[in-house]
Amino acid sequence: MRREFSAGGVLVRRLSSGWHVAAIRPGGKDVWALPKGLVAAGERPAETAAREVTEETGVEGRLVEKLGDVRYVYTWKGERVFKVVSFYLFRYRRGRLGDIPPELAHEVDDARWLRLDEAPRLLAYRGEREMAERAQKLLVEEAV
Numbered sequence: 001m002r003r004e005f006s007a008g009g010v011l012v013r014r015l016s017s018g019w020h021v022a023a024i025r026p027g028g029k030d031v032w033a034l035p036k037g038l039v040a041a042g043e044r045p046a047e048t049a050a051r052e053v054t055e056e057t058g059v060e061g062r063l064v065e066k067l068g069d070v071r072y073v074y075t076w077k078g079e080r081v082f083k084v085v086s087f088y089l090f091r092y093r094r095g096r097l098g099d100i101p102p103e104l105a106h107e108v109d110d111a112r113w114l115r116l117d118e119a120p121r122l123l124a125y126r127g128e129r130e131m132a133e134r135a136q137k138l139l140v141e142e143a144v
Helices: 045-057 102-107 126-142
Strands: 002-015 018-026 036-038 059-076 079-095 108-115
Touching: 002 045, 002 059, 002 126, 018 045, 018 126, 036 045, 045 059, 045 079, 045 102, 045 108, 059 126, 079 126, 102 108
Parallel strands: 002 079
Antiparallel strands: 002 018, 002 036, 018 108, 059 079
């Protein structure tokens, strides 16, 4: 079975109405998801997550900590693939949501700040919903 390793980010920002998370609608899909992508050769997963967050949202974040891994199996062109996605918590540093470089704009149809407490209901994928819940718990318990 082929294996893939990706990394993604839960980028949070405190706004007047509370904590929000940067979410994307991947190109051609009608779902909300977290930014993520394949770990490049020679790249550490945390670096991949930071790069993907910036490329897919237009926003830069400061790494806080690793939230956890999501593991699943999917089928691509008849081949089963075991995938691990490592997710990291980031705090907003700078940038404007949606300022995506033109060469990458085809990957993302939309980017929005979702209320973090609503993200577990709005994100399409179970593992990503769990990561949003972990981020919320950390922010409440530890005042990150």
